[in-house]
Amino acid sequence: MSEHERSTSTVESGMSVPANDIRGVLRIKPFRTLWIALGLSSLGDWLGLLALTAMAGQLAAGNYRTENFAIAGVLLLRLLPAVVVGPLGGYIADRLDRRWTLVVGDVIRFVLFASIPIVGTLWWLYVATVLIEAVSLIWLPSKDAAVPNLVPRDRLAVANQVSMVTTYGSALPAALLFTFLALINSSLIRTFHWFNGGSVDLALYFNALTFLVGALVVARLHEVSGRPASGEITEEQTNVLKAVIEGWRFVAQNRLIRGLVIGVVGAFAAGGVVIGLGRTYVTDLGGGAAGYGVVFGALFTGLAAGMAVGPRFLVGLSRRRMFGLTLTAAGLSLIAVALFQNLVLVAFCTVLLGAFAGITWITGYTLLGLEVEDSIRGRTFAFVQSLTKIALAAVLAAAPAIAGSIGAHGVELPGKVTLTYNGAAITFLLGGIAATAFGLVSFRQMDDRPGVSVLRDVRAVFSGHDRGFYADTGLFIAFEGGEGAGKSTQARRLARWLEDQGHTVTVTHEPGATDIGRDLRHLLLHGASGISPRTEALLYAADKAEHVDSMIKPVLAEGAVVITDRYVDSALAYQGGGRDLSQSELVRLSRWATGGLRPHLTVLLDLPPEAGLARVDGTPDRLEREPLEFHSRVRQQFLDLAALDPERYAVLDATQPVDELAAQIRNAVRPLLGGVGGGVGSEVGGPGAGGVDRPYDRRDGDSGDGDGGGDQREDPSRPGQPVQPQRPSEEAQA
Numbered sequence: 101m102s103e104h105e106r107s108t109s110t111v112e113s114g115m116s117v118p119a120n121d122i123r124g125v126l127r128i129k130p131f132r133t134l135w136i137a138l139g140l141s142s143l144g145d146w147l148g149l150l151a152l153t154a155m156a157g158q159l160a161a162g163n164y165r166t167e168n169f170a171i172a173g174v175l176l177l178r179l180l181p182a183v184v185v186g187p188l189g190g191y192i193a194d195r196l197d198r199r200w201t202l203v204v205g206d207v208i209r210f211v212l213f214a215s216i217p218i219v220g221t222l223w224w225l226y227v228a229t230v231l232i233e234a235v236s237l238i239w240l241p242s243k244d245a246a247v248p249n250l251v252p253r254d255r256l257a258v259a260n261q262v263s264m265v266t267t268y269g270s271a272l273p274a275a276l277l278f279t280f281l282a283l284i285n286s287s288l289i290r291t292f293h294w295f296n297g298g299s300v301d302l303a304l305y306f307n308a309l310t311f312l313v314g315a316l317v318v319a320r321l322h323e324v325s326g327r328p329a330s331g332e333i334t335e336e337q338t339n340v341l342k343a344v345i346e347g348w349r350f351v352a353q354n355r356l357i358r359g360l361v362i363g364v365v366g367a368f369a370a371g372g373v374v375i376g377l378g379r380t381y382v383t384d385l386g387g388g389a390a391g392y393g394v395v396f397g398a399l400f401t402g403l404a405a406g407m408a409v410g411p412r413f414l415v416g417l418s419r420r421r422m423f424g425l426t427l428t429a430a431g432l433s434l435i436a437v438a439l440f441q442n443l444v445l446v447a448f449c450t451v452l453l454g455a456f457a458g459i460t461w462i463t464g465y466t467l468l469g470l471e472v473e474d475s476i477r478g479r480t481f482a483f484v485q486s487l488t489k490i491a492l493a494a495v496l497a498a499a500p501a502i503a504g505s506i507g508a509h510g511v512e513l514p515g516k517v518t519l520t521y522n523g524a525a526i527t528f529l530l531g532g533i534a535a536t537a538f539g540l541v542s543f544r545q546m547d548d549r550p551g552v553s554v555l556r557d558v559r560a561v562f563s564g565h566d567r568g569f570y571a572d573t574g575l576f577i578a579f580e581g582g583e584g585a586g587k588s589t590q591a592r593r594l595a596r597w598l599e600d601q602g603h604t605v606t607v608t609h610e611p612g613a614t615d616i617g618r619d620l621r622h623l624l625l626h627g628a629s630g631i632s633p634r635t636e637a638l639l640y641a642a643d644k645a646e647h648v649d650s651m652i653k654p655v656l657a658e659g660a661v662v663i664t665d666r667y668v669d670s671a672l673a674y675q676g677g678g679r680d681l682s683q684s685e686l687v688r689l690s691r692w693a694t695g696g697l698r699p700h701l702t703v704l705l706d707l708p709p710e711a712g713l714a715r716v717d718g719t720p721d722r723l724e725r726e727p728l729e730f731h732s733r734v735r736q737q738f739l740d741l742a743a744l745d746p747e748r749y750a751v752l753d754a755t756q757p758v759d760e761l762a763a764q765i766r767n768a769v770r771p772l773l774g775g776v777g778g779g780v781g782s783e784v785g786g787p788g789a790g791g792v793d794r795p796y797d798r799r800d801g802d803s804g805d806g807d808g809g810g811d812q813r814e815d816p817s818r819p820g821q822p823v824q825p826q827r828p829s830e831e832a833q834a
């Protein structure tokens with residue numbers, strides 16, 4: 101294990117894990133049990149979707165048109181109950197014992213799924229699909245309502261994130277499993293006479309089994325028993341149609357939301373076309389059930405990859421631009437899927453399609469969270485979610501129907517080559533063109549940098565130019581966090597420790613470390629009330645510009661350590677998360693003010709704002725007087741920023757005692773002190789560390805370590821040599 105890894109794991113295996121850490125929530129046993137049940141049921145759901153569409157196609161086999169209508173029927177029946185009677189599920193779940201609802205729901209779904217291949221007719225497949233959906237409509241709200249009782253409040257957001265990732269993330273293993281089961285199934289049919297079922301029977305039986313196991317898992321979960329307190333669920337259940345109608349009013353008024361809604365619906369429609377017609381298209385290309393599994397899996401691999409790496413690119417590019425661009429790219433990928441009549445190429449383009457759609461989706465969600473005004477955010481979310489459901493239902497139903505009515509067509513190419521384009525390919529093409537158009541429209545609606553070339557922006561992102569830079573000499577550490585998190589306390593503690601080891605350290609803070617800064621600080625914190633958010637952002641930016649130029653850069657140039665109490669993240673969190681200013685604009689403003697200088701490490705001291713504000717004494721300043729929701733948004737924004745670049749952050753639970761925190765901070769800083777202590781050779785710093793031309797300044801005659809951590813203060817291989825800075829990674833150096 102490298103020094104870096106060791107220090108991170110020490111930090112995280114601390115007694116209390118930060119509230120935003122997934123492991124923390126999974127350590128709660130009842131939640132973990134419920135999570136396993138959810139995982140099984142989601143796996144079953146996806147497997148069921150694949151198997152049922154495949155089976156519907158088979159049962160109606162023979163005619164291109166009826167096959168497509170049969171598939172459309174299954175997809176529509178799956179979605180329709182949710183759209184029409186969605187809230188009813190919550191209402192019923194409200195009146196039943198939760199554990200029994202979950203167990204019985206799973207057992208019923210087990211029986212229904214197992215019955216489908218046994219009965220083996222199309223009409224029973226439809227009836228069972230509706231019944232299964234109806235049960236799911238009660239099962240899911242019961243599950244959702246159970247979670248808040250199993251998890252403490254501050255971990256609820258992470259718990260929801262885990263549930264969401266599990267629900268969608270299980271599509272990929274389901275696709276792999278489906279492919280695998282389809283292959284086994286065909287060899288079973290060949291080998292054994294008694295196994296004379298259809299090519300997906302095995303998948304359906306397996307699927308049934310996931311529900312039975314899920315039932316057994318939940319049966320042991322006594323913690324979820326009982327009925328919810330009234331009102332608990334109904335809050336979650338918004339009436340779909342009502343939300344849509346009310347939502348139109350906001351959409352019509354707001355350019356940003358209009359662009360977002362158009363885009364999100366476009367992305368869903370593009371994805372829906374692939375799901376709705378994937379089965380037919382793969383058959384057209386000569387692939388069977390296994391091929392279908394591959395394409396389906398490709399879509400979700402792409403989605404997952406896009407969601408995982410997309411936000412990293414976002415650091416440099418305006419989110420609004422990113423949104424329209426990736427949607428356009430998703431549309432173009434769908435066009436490529438339609439034109440290439442080859443299964444391998446189709447699978448490849450489907451990965452791209454999924455990746456772009458994934459980035460669009462996550463960007464859209466982030467935009468909704470960050471840039472839509474607080475007062476209408478809830479309604480906008482409800483509106484977008486309802487609309488996507490309806491769009492998905494419409495596309496899933498319409499696409500196979502359109503494909504069925506188009507039928508098969510050939511295209512004559514010069515040289516006597518005939519390309520056959522069936523209804524599915526042509527529908528894909530139409531869907532791709534529509535998604536591309538949606539992407540372009542929403543780009544125009546939302547562009548926040550008119551007149552600036554898109555190519556230049558994109559190039560800047562890929563060259564890393566826009567991401568800022570890290571000083572070559574010295575070590576720059578920032579402390580961030582809400583009011584009273586303990587930043588100044590810990591900054592001083594760390595400085596003392598570093599000085600004891602012979603480093604030259606400057607402790608500073610924002611705002612107000614320079615002469616001009618002091619005046620700005622006074623204006624900002626104790627000046628007249630009613631300062632506009634933009635003015636506030638500019639004044640903080642002015643303070644940063646002065647701070648960086650006149651203090652931070654000169655000290656770093658001498659090779660010393662700079663520890664600052666607050667830096668750019670404070671602006672992004674307070675002015676961006678707290679006020680409603682655009683994140684991308686603030687990123688650019690801060691970058692301009694600081695010349696792009698970024699800390700080698702940011703220590704984020706995370707704690708609930710109530711706790712932090714309670715620690716602050718004296719008359720509260722202008723920002724401390726802001727309401728609790730303001731401070732909660734600030735906290736969330738800090739956590740989001742840390743999540744974008746985990747290597748550069750140490751996120752610590754600031755409710756811990758001062759000494760414990762100080763030790764964890766030392767652990768996080770130690771690997772950056774190149775040449776100090778062991779394990780440097782295995783550090784992740786890599787080549788970047790070797791290129792350092794200016795070592796730290798280091799006083800002679802080390803005094804004691806002071807923390808009893810047993811650290812070595814010198815590189816044993818280079819006694820008496822000054823220490824060299826190490827960087828967590830090279831990637832970010834511009």
Ligand SMILES: Nc1ncnc2c1ncn2[C@@H]1O[C@H](COP(=O)(O)OP(=O)(O)O)[C@@H](O)[C@H]1O
Pocket residue numbers: 581582583584585586587588589590665715716754755756757758761
């Ligand atoms: N880990 C901690 N636990 C309890 N109280 C703390 C802790 N760290 C600091 N404090 C106290 O909280 C108050 C605010 O600490 P300070 O370091 O000034 O926070 P900040 O700089 O983040 O506003 C001080 O009274 C300090 O003694």
Ligand SMILES: Cc1cn([C@H]2C[C@H](O)[C@@H](COP(=O)(O)OP(=O)(O)O)O2)c(=O)[nH]c1=O
Pocket residue numbers: 582583584585587588609610611625640641665666667668670671672674675723724
């Ligand atoms: C640096 C910075 C601070 N702030 C806010 C956060 C704090 O409420 C205030 C700084 O006050 P300060 O008293 O230094 O905060 P703390 O004692 O918590 O460290 O300014 C911004 O809003 N934007 C910024 O860019």
